[in-house]
Amino acid sequence: xxAHPAGPAAVLSAAGLSKTFPGVRALDGVDFTVRAGEVHAxxxxxxxxxxxLIKVLTGVYRPDPPAAPGAGVLxxxxxxxxxxxxxxxxxxxxxxIYQEVDLVPLMSVARNLFLGWxxxxxxxxIDFRRMHREADAALRDLGVRVDVRRPLxxxxxxxxxxxxxxxxxxxxxxxxxMDEPTSSLEPREVVTLFGVIRMLRERGIAVIYVSHRLDELxxxxxxxxxxxxxRSVHTGxxxxxxxxxxxxxxxxxxxxxxxxxxxxxxxxxxxxxxxPVLRAEELTVRHxxxxxxxxVRPGEVVGLGGLLGSGRSETAKAxxxxxxxxxxxxxxxxxxxxxxxxxxxxxAGVSLLPEDRKAEGIVPGLSVRENIALxxxxxxxxxxxxxxxRIDRVVATFMKRLRIKASGPHQKVGExxxxxxxxxxxxxxxxxxPKVLLLDEPTRGIDVGAKAEVQKLIDELADDGLxxxxxSSDMEELIEGSDxxxxxxxxxxxxxxxxxxxxxxxxxxxxxxxxxxxxxxxxxxxxVDVPAVRTASGGDDD
Amino acid sequence: MTDIDxxxxxxxxxxxxxxxxxxxxxxxGVAVLLLVNIAFTPHFVSAENFRxxxxxxxxxxxxxxxxxxxxxxxGVDLSVGSVMALSTSLLSLYLGYGMWIALIVAVxxxxxxxxxxxxxxxxxxxxxxxATLALMVAGRGLxxxxxxxLKDVRDPTMASLGSGDVLGVPYLVLxxxxxxxxxxxxxxxxxxxxxxxxxxDSRPAARLAGLPVRRVLVLVYVCSGALAAIAGVLATARxxxxxxxSLGHLMELSAITAVVVGGTPLSxxxxxxxxxxxxxxxxxxxxxxxxxxxxxxxWTQIAQAVVIILAVYAxxxxxxx
Ligand SMILES: Nc1ncnc2c1ncn2[C@@H]1O[C@H](COP(=O)(O)OP(=O)(O)OP(=O)(O)O)[C@@H](O)[C@H]1O
Ligand SMILES: [Mg+2]
Numbered sequence: 032x033x034a035h036p037a038g039p040a041a042v043l044s045a046a047g048l049s050k051t052f053p054g055v056r057a058l059d060g061v062d063f064t065v066r067a068g069e070v071h072a073x074x075x076x077x078x079x080x081x082x083x084l085i086k087v088l089t090g091v092y093r094p095d096p097p098a099a100p101g102a103g104v105l106x107x108x109x110x111x112x113x114x115x116x117x118x119x120x121x122x123x124x125x126x127x128i129y130q131e132v133d134l135v136p137l138m139s140v141a142r143n144l145f146l147g148w149x150x151x152x153x154x155x156x157i158d159f160r161r162m163h164r165e166a167d168a169a170l171r172d173l174g175v176r177v178d179v180r181r182p183l184x185x186x187x188x189x190x191x192x193x194x195x196x197x198x199x200x201x202x203x204x205x206x207x208x209m210d211e212p213t214s215s216l217e218p219r220e221v222v223t224l225f226g227v228i229r230m231l232r233e234r235g236i237a238v239i240y241v242s243h244r245l246d247e248l249x250x251x252x253x254x255x256x257x258x259x260x261x262r263s264v265h266t267g268x269x270x271x272x273x274x275x276x277x278x279x280x281x282x283x284x285x286x287x288x289x290x291x292x293x294x295x296x297x298x299x300x301x302x303x304x305x306x307p308v309l310r311a312e313e314l315t316v317r318h319x320x321x322x323x324x325x326x327v328r329p330g331e332v333v334g335l336g337g338l339l340g341s342g343r344s345e346t347a348k349a350x351x352x353x354x355x356x357x358x359x360x361x362x363x364x365x366x367x368x369x370x371x372x373x374x375x376x377x378x379a380g381v382s383l384l385p386e387d388r389k390a391e392g393i394v395p396g397l398s399v400r401e402n403i404a405l406x407x408x409x410x411x412x413x414x415x416x417x418x419x420x421r422i423d424r425v426v427a428t429f430m431k432r433l434r435i436k437a438s439g440p441h442q443k444v445g446e447x448x449x450x451x452x453x454x455x456x457x458x459x460x461x462x463x464x465p466k467v468l469l470l471d472e473p474t475r476g477i478d479v480g481a482k483a484e485v486q487k488l489i490d491e492l493a494d495d496g497l498x499x500x501x502x503s504s505d506m507e508e509l510i511e512g513s514d515x516x517x518x519x520x521x522x523x524x525x526x527x528x529x530x531x532x533x534x535x536x537x538x539x540x541x542x543x544x545x546x547x548x549x550x551x552x553x554x555x556x557x558x559v560d561v562p563a564v565r566t567a568s569g570g571d572d573d
Numbered sequence: 574m575t576d577i578d579x580x581x582x583x584x585x586x587x588x589x590x591x592x593x594x595x596x597x598x599x600x601x602g603v604a605v606l607l608l609v610n611i612a613f614t615p616h617f618v619s620a621e622n623f624r625x626x627x628x629x630x631x632x633x634x635x636x637x638x639x640x641x642x643x644x645x646x647x648g649v650d651l652s653v654g655s656v657m658a659l660s661t662s663l664l665s666l667y668l669g670y671g672m673w674i675a676l677i678v679a680v681x682x683x684x685x686x687x688x689x690x691x692x693x694x695x696x697x698x699x700x701x702x703x704a705t706l707a708l709m710v711a712g713r714g715l716x717x718x719x720x721x722x723l724k725d726v727r728d729p730t731m732a733s734l735g736s737g738d739v740l741g742v743p744y745l746v747l748x749x750x751x752x753x754x755x756x757x758x759x760x761x762x763x764x765x766x767x768x769x770x771x772x773x774d775s776r777p778a779a780r781l782a783g784l785p786v787r788r789v790l791v792l793v794y795v796c797s798g799a800l801a802a803i804a805g806v807l808a809t810a811r812x813x814x815x816x817x818x819s820l821g822h823l824m825e826l827s828a829i830t831a832v833v834v835g836g837t838p839l840s841x842x843x844x845x846x847x848x849x850x851x852x853x854x855x856x857x858x859x860x861x862x863x864x865x866x867x868x869x870x871x872w873t874q875i876a877q878a879v880v881i882i883l884a885v886y887a888x889x890x891x892x893x894x
Contacts, residue, residue, distance in 0.1 A: 353781055377783035391781050396774040396842040405771055406782040412764045459782065 039067040042237045043206050047102030049095040050087050054438040057083040059261040070228055070238040072248045075258035075281055076478040077450025078436040081241050082130050085210050089127045090114030126199040130210035130449050134195060136184035141166035143183050144198050169197045174223045188215040188387055189339045200227060207231055208239045214475045217339050217504050225251050243478050245274055259283050282480050308498040309467045311350050314359035319345045321523040327467060327498035334513030335502045336542055342522035343502045344386050347469040351383035352376035364466060380466030384456055384473055392456045395445030399437050400426045402444045402455050407462040429458035449476040467498045486512060506535055518542060595887045599835050599851045606858040614865050628811060630857035631749040632804035634850055636824055637831035638756045639797030641849045644832050646790060647773040647841030648701030650797040652690055653828055655712030656683045657805030657821030662720035664806055665815035672730050680802045686712055687798020691791030716817035723816045726809060735810030745807050757846040769793060774842030830856055830877050834884045
């Protein structure tokens, strides 16, 4: 492992870097160095400053002016630099996958891949044939098969992440930065990604890797830097560093406390009533869902398993009225709900936490407070006038309960760290007192501490009699959190696992729809086929 | 942020400057124009002149309030000028039935146009700019069919609405101020206002949060139409004549300028009522200044264009980081 300090030269380093936003000191004198051929993990709680550090390193943000000589200096390739724009950093050889996918949704996959350096033909026009061919090849290398002419927004978030990855590694870079690249990836794609990272390391490229999934770090990283409240509290080789110790460093709590609390927070099974609170019957959406039926009882957590594009998000959207089904019924607490209408579904007590938090969840320009109160607004007002005092109470309750880290209720949600945005969304739906909660990747991008909180919360909500439908590409979460798992493939239910049958092995088999005697581990070179990822975005643009 | 001035760091200051410009630039502009006029324009400082300026700006301001709502919802309403024309036609046609009836019919005309625009936007999914452009053409046409040429309005009550005052403050100004307060209240305090901002900021998120997106959008254009119709009535009262050919001509541009200069971003999600009012005043002062110094009217339009570009530039630059 080329990670010891005396090894290869530092490619990119920061000394005493600070970044202040109005009211928030996001980075407070951070030292950070990444060397050639090193995979450097950057971890920390939500809001610790990881994304901010990356954005300062890559020219998105400008660091604070130096408080003392030598502080706040960025060194790249042996000389002091200052990137004015992300493009400058890119040209210098730093390529970045940002946490929130920053591609152009309306452009085709190929255009996105080659944005800014399109292959040109005669007359300087874009050579589309070549571009499509090369884009197709680049994605195939990563095991993704899609029509590269399709607009990006028609694809799921996972595929979008793979496109961002392909873009980042196909430019000639010396540093590749990945901010939570695996948050929406399936196990198979994660394997592919790790293959890519190892290849980069062999080529002597420095990789900065941000993730909340600690297991991954041990698998691919050499070095780890832990950020807490904008300061770096630990840097060192990851080998030999205990996982619990890592968590205690992140949270700033004693090792013993962390050990006592354990790492996942699901308590296991719940007592469930007999009558289902949610019944979906034969939901069918052309090309997307083929007669999906499922039930959720009060107090039950039902997992929805399946690969990318198997129709999990579409099922949730169809139930929540965001994707009008061609046929089928949704019955909540015995009463049929008008399908294809979000307000009707919400009135019936169905709430959906969408997968694409940035595009479909948060309202970035509004404050934390307005975002939390958004859906519950009619209930929090009288005669069309907003009851500010009641909103304040509700908001304060949930900010505390979910430990939302913001400078205050009036901070814009767009300025929060990714994980805290997710918590705001969760608060929005909990404020509605729903009967059924549909959670599409609820812990995506949430740190270990908060993840345990959210999982505990899901448990508590179920105990209180809420019906929960849980979608997660985190196998462990799905298995430990669900009382029952319904497995989808190509838009149809292929299996239902309950009780003791909910195991990783059974789930993997069902997901891959394999006969029982084939070993369940999936080889990395099997292409990820993306047949049905025509996501709802086409349908809900009514 | 500290202001240490080391070579390339001046940009920190530039960011702050842009923020100040976007938030307060309009007030600054108004102050500068006032000072310039006080210094260089003869007879500028007189009660009579202030009164004239205020009365002239009132209709623009009222139209701009509606425009601010439309822009806040990530839309725009190009039909406002034609709605003014339509309301003046309806007003003079129905004046025979009594002033109040005529007033109500005129405002209902604006409501109807707004409803049509809102329905096109919300239910048919037409782009706001296209939907209201169609209504802009149709509205003016209808106004001219109803009242083919200029007609004097000889109603004494109407005339006193246009020129009367309370303690020296013209009715027109009082009405405009009341409407501005009303719109500010609606934006800040009502569910409709909050939902409008959320829809303007992120439509998919608003939809998934179960907001009545269509109803809110229709209501936005209805408000804009009604406000434009009121502005048309007041302008008619001031001119004591109905002139559907020229009333409200290019009003949509003035209104958009007032809104944008006032710091409401074209990308939606925010409505600045105070800024809009100041923006309208700014344009009025600019026009008055140029006219008083005997520059041709086309200069006014050029100046307006420059102001718009400056405002949009400040907003863009700031949005970048
Ligand atoms: N543009 C901004 N304006 C104001 N505050 C900001 C802005 N961007 C980030 N912050 C604040 O800086 C802190 C660090 O945020 P950052 O996004 O770097 O966290 P993170 O470590 O990436 O967290 P996560 O794991 O949730 O992605 C947070 O408190 C956040 O609210
Ligand atoms: Mg982050």
